[in-house]
Amino acid sequence: MSNLSELLPTxxxxxxxxxxxxxxxxxxxxxxxxTDGTVEAVAETSISRSIGSSTAVSTExxxxxxxxxxxxxxxxxxxxGLVDNQSTVLVGTISGxxxxxxxxxxxxxxxxxxxxxGLAYDSTNNILTLAQPAGTNLTxxxxxxxxxxxxxxxxxxxxxxxxxxxxxxxxxFNPQTGSSYFLYSGSSGLYWSRATYSGGSVSWxxxxxxxxxxxxxxxxxxxxxxxxxxxxxxxxxSNDSGYVLLGYxxxxxxxxxxxxxxxxxxxxxxxxQETSACHIPNTNSHIFTWRGSASLSDYAYAQIxxxxxxxxxxxxxxxxxSSNAINQSSISWNAAASKAYALITYSSGSNHxxxxxxxxxxxxxxxxxxxxxxxxxxxxxxxxxDDTAKVNVVGYLANSSNLYRTANVIQxxxxxxxxxxxxxxTAEAISSAATGPVNVYGGINAVQTGxxxxxxxxxxxxxxxSTTTSTVKAGQAISATTINMKxxx
Numbered sequence: 001m002s003n004l005s006e007l008l009p010t011x012x013x014x015x016x017x018x019x020x021x022x023x024x025x026x027x028x029x030x031x032x033x034x035t036d037g038t039v040e041a042v043a044e045t046s047i048s049r050s051i052g053s054s055t056a057v058s059t060e061x062x063x064x065x066x067x068x069x070x071x072x073x074x075x076x077x078x079x080x081g082l083v084d085n086q087s088t089v090l091v092g093t094i095s096g097x098x099x100x101x102x103x104x105x106x107x108x109x110x111x112x113x114x115x116x117x118g119l120a121y122d123s124t125n126n127i128l129t130l131a132q133p134a135g136t137n138l139t140x141x142x143x144x145x146x147x148x149x150x151x152x153x154x155x156x157x158x159x160x161x162x163x164x165x166x167x168x169x170x171x172x173f174n175p176q177t178g179s180s181y182f183l184y185s186g187s188s189g190l191y192w193s194r195a196t197y198s199g200g201s202v203s204w205x206x207x208x209x210x211x212x213x214x215x216x217x218x219x220x221x222x223x224x225x226x227x228x229x230x231x232x233x234x235x236x237x238s239n240d241s242g243y244v245l246l247g248y249x250x251x252x253x254x255x256x257x258x259x260x261x262x263x264x265x266x267x268x269x270x271x272x273q274e275t276s277a278c279h280i281p282n283t284n285s286h287i288f289t290w291r292g293s294a295s296l297s298d299y300a301y302a303q304i305x306x307x308x309x310x311x312x313x314x315x316x317x318x319x320x321x322s323s324n325a326i327n328q329s330s331i332s333w334n335a336a337a338s339k340a341y342a343l344i345t346y347s348s349g350s351n352h353x354x355x356x357x358x359x360x361x362x363x364x365x366x367x368x369x370x371x372x373x374x375x376x377x378x379x380x381x382x383x384x385x386d387d388t389a390k391v392n393v394v395g396y397l398a399n400s401s402n403l404y405r406t407a408n409v410i411q412x413x414x415x416x417x418x419x420x421x422x423x424x425x426t427a428e429a430i431s432s433a434a435t436g437p438v439n440v441y442g443g444i445n446a447v448q449t450g451x452x453x454x455x456x457x458x459x460x461x462x463x464x465x466s467t468t469t470s471t472v473k474a475g476q477a478i479s480a481t482t483i484n485m486k487x488x489x
Contacts (some may be wrong), residue, residue, distance in 0.1 A: 015443030
C-alpha cells in the first residue's frame with residue numbers, strides 16, 4: 001500500500017458520525033452543527049449596506065439628545081423636552097434597519113437642562129448612569145434595566161454653583177473598576193465624576209482630572225479596555241490648540257498623566273460636541289474627529305492617534321471628511337465591518353453619515369450619506385454601535401421648527417461566517433435531507449486533494465481548508481488526500 005489512506009475506508013472511517021444534511025453537501029465539505037441536529041456547509045454570508053428610515057424617538061421638542069448602546073439590540077436615548085421641561089429616557093429596540101422606541105420615563109420634572117448629558121452603560125450590572133448639567137448644577141442619575149423597562153434608582157448632586165466651560169458631558173464604563181466615568185470642563189480645567197453600583201444602589205464621587213492648563217472639553221473620549229487607559233480630546237482655552245490627554249486609573253480614580261498637542265490652533269472647540277473619538281479594537285490606535293476653526297473653513301477632520309501604552313503619537317496626517325462647514329460630530333466603531341462611522345451636522349443643517357476605512361494611520365472615506373436633510377444645525381447628536389445587531393444607530397434633532405428627536409439605523413456591508421461552529425468534514429456527498437457520514441475531531445478524512453503533508457490546515461470563512469491561519473483548526477495533512485482531524489488548538 002502506497003499511503004495511509006489506502007488503509008482506511010472510503011472517506012476515512014474513524015470517528016465518523018451520521019448526520020442529516022441541510023442543503024446538498026459535497027464530499028470533503030466542512031460543516032457546522034445546527035441547533036436542530038442537522039449539519040450544513042461552512043459558508044460566508046454577505047450583508048448589504050443600507051440605511052433605515054428616519055424614526056421619531058418622540059414628538060416632544062428637544063434641544064439636546066444623547067444615546068448609548070446597552071446590547072441585546074437595544075439603545076437608550078436621553079433628552080430634555082423644550083415644551084414640558086421634562087428630562088426623559090427611553091429604550092429603542094433594533095430589528096434589521098428599523099428601530100422602535102418604548103415609553104418615555106420621566107426622571108426630572110420642570111428640568112432646566114441646558115447642556116448635553118453624558119450616558120454610560122454598566123454592562124456588568126445592567127445599570128444605566130447619566131450625568132446631567134442643569135444651570136450651574138451637575139446631577140447624577142441611575143436606572144436599572146429589565147427588557148425595555150427603565151427603573152429610576154435615584155439621583156445624587158455632583159457639582160453645585162458650577163462654572164461649566166462647554167456644553168458637553170461624556171461618559172464611558174470601565175469594567176475593570178466596575179465604574180462609569182464622566183468628563184466635563186469647568187473654568188479651571190477638566191473634571192470627572194464616578195458612578196459605582198453595589199447592593200442595589202449607585203454611589204457617586206467626583207474629582208479633578210487636570211488643572212495644569214485651562215483645558216476645554218468638547219467631547220472625544222476613547223477608552224481602551226485592553227490597556228485600561230483613556231485618551232481624551234480637548235483644546236487649550238488660550239488658543240484652541242488641539243490636545244490629546246492620557247488618562248489612567250489609580251485605585252478607581254481617573255488621573256492625568258500627560259498631554260500631546262496634535263493641532264497648533266485651528267481647532268474649533270466651542271461649547272458644543274465639536275470633537276469625538278473611538279478606539280479601534282485590537283490596535284494601538286484611536287480615531288478622532290474634530291471641527292476646524294474658521295482658518296480651516298469649519299470643515300470636519302479626522303486623525304489617527306497612536307499610543308503604545310506610554311507614548312502618544314499625534315504626528316499622523318489629518319484627513320478632510322467633507323468640504324462643508326460643520327457644527328458637530330459623533331463617531332463610533334463598527335466591529336462587524338471593521339469601519340468607523342461618524343455622524344456630522346453641516347452648518348447648513350443636514351445630517352451626514354461618514355463611513356471610513358482605517359489602514360494603519362491612513363483614513364479612507366468610503367461614503368458620505370445624507371442621513372437626514374433637516375434644517376437644524378446645532379446641539380444634540382450621537383453615533384453608537386450595537387454589537388448584537390451589528391449596526392450603528394445615529395440620533396439627532398430633526399429640524400429647526402420642531403426639533404424632534406430622530407434616529408436612523410445604519411447597516412454597513414460586511415461578511416459573516418458560521419465557521420466558528422465547525423464540527424467536521426463530510427466523508428462522502430450527502431443530498432439535502434439525506435443522512436450521511438461526517439468525520440469529526442479524532443477522525444480521518446481522506447477525500448481531500450492537493451494537501452501538503454505535515455502542514456496544519458484551518459477552516460476558512462468560506463468553508464475551504466487552507467494553511468492560512470484562522471481561529472478554527474481542522475487538523476494536519478498526512479497525505480495529499482488525507483487530513484488527521486486532531487484538534488491542535
